[in-house]
Amino acid sequence: MEHGTILRGMTSDGSARITVIDSKAIVNEMIRYHKTSHTASAALGRLLTATSLIGCLMGEKENTVTVGIHGAGPLGKLLAVSDYYGNVRGYVENPSAEVPRKPNGKLDVGAAVGGGTLYVIRDDGKSPTPHIGTVGLVSGEIAEDIAAYYAESEQIPTLCALGVLVAPDGSCLAAGGVMIQLLPFADNAVVDLLERNASALTSVTDLFKSGLSCLDIANIAMKDIPFDPFDEITVDYLCNCSRTRMRDALLKIGEKELKEMLDEEEAEGKTRALTVSCQFCNKSYVFEEHDLINTEKGEDK
Template identity: 45%
Template sequence: MGNLYRAISADGSAFAEVLDAKDIVSEIERIHKTSAVITAGLGRLTIAASLMGYMLKGDEDSITLRVDGGGPAGQLVAVADSRGNVKSCVNNPVVEIPLNAQGKLDVGGAVGTDGTLSVVKDMGLKEPYVGVIPLVSGEIAEDIASYYATSEQIPTVCSLGVLVNPDLTVKSAGGFLVQLLPFADEKCIDIIEKNVAKIRPVSAMLDEGITPEEIANMLLDGLEPNVLDTAAPVYKCDCSRERTERVLISIGKDELKSIADEGKDTAVSCHFCGKEYVFTPDEIRKLMGE
């Protein structure tokens, strides 16, 4: 499970949210059998979704992040609930491209930069909130910060990182969000900027055993941070046979009849966890109402 820690400055002008997500991203690699650059890219998006989901208020609220960058990875999707529990998927889990100019995994090259980040918040209202922005870099963290600045007008610093071992297992993974609240003064802004400038990559700090609490205190150093709350989010898929039946019904009677008439069992796999649901021709006909 993940280790999520939230802190707020003593005057309530800034807050930080930090997540150690090694276990969550390890589950992504196990389920989707991703190549290193996809583990990093989908891992970053999944960490962001967990952090953003945990900021939602209602028990049934959820958030969906979707990146369409035009790169070889195809579409990346991550869905989180208000407890930070999260699931994710990608069109192409195995992409092999050269390292970038800094000698690091080229997430932007795999994701692409010619496209959009969409954020859908389902908060139990008539219509979900939808925000769509052009991708800044395809590296995910900059795109998340741009979303907050553009769509929600909230000054935000976002850092996301995944270190992958040579055997493709996850060495470390995590991220943080720092946000200024509406009444933050110039002094607070200056302190946050200096703290962020000094901070090292989040994946490197977590790999060294530095805790989310310690990272949050570094980010809010000089602002007398107080703990808000903690959580232990997990990679969690909520698929079910009933939900799969609804998906099949949605494709229409003509298509279902064609499937049933083939006389073979039909297997439907969940994109998020890989679980397979098998339907016999008779079960398909029942879905048609026959």
């Protein structure tokens, strides 16, 4: 099984931090689960890539981050969730939606997403209320929108480059991202060099497709800037659904409502059972009446 890779580092003087991800394996796993169109693959793939980059910068193992888009385009809603390690899962409301390509032949992610809002939910796993930040979409191309979120909601100057290259057969040939963030009291000379080097990051997918590693790309972004790579970690498309989780979610509906739902199934000539599908991996769980209308927990499978 292939895995994604994230490299994390910081300039030697503490002016900026950099994270680079090779997310090809993550995107291909997402495509396998959701059977996405070419443009949906690019859009959700970029969002998963960005969310993984955000997630791997969180401070505690209990932390999670959710990044969602409410777009007016044909793709509808997009959502991605990352854990502390950068493992992600996500979904798109209309995975088969497609739009015409741009005049240059590239996928038009902005048109597929449309106008709308981007929101980020940071949950530390302890506070009763998570922190939520929302910004209007700048372009719908995802990378610019992530940078705008950081600038407006967290006041962190951020360079974000994302890319997903989809093959004619619908598979992902290359995918990845780079995120560079300025830290307080960043040296102006370092800022100038980062801005100069940014021009070499216009196509992250071309860099990965050519065989470059995360470290190679970090070296391009940090050319002439001393920096220290901290670590390189493995990340995956990882869904944590289970029969127990799904059953617990159904039980929150209430016994009366569950009985009404079961009655409706029976009235339609179906078995008195409820089928619940995970929005992240499309796995289905079937619960018969005795699984729901009693006090014992169902076995986790």
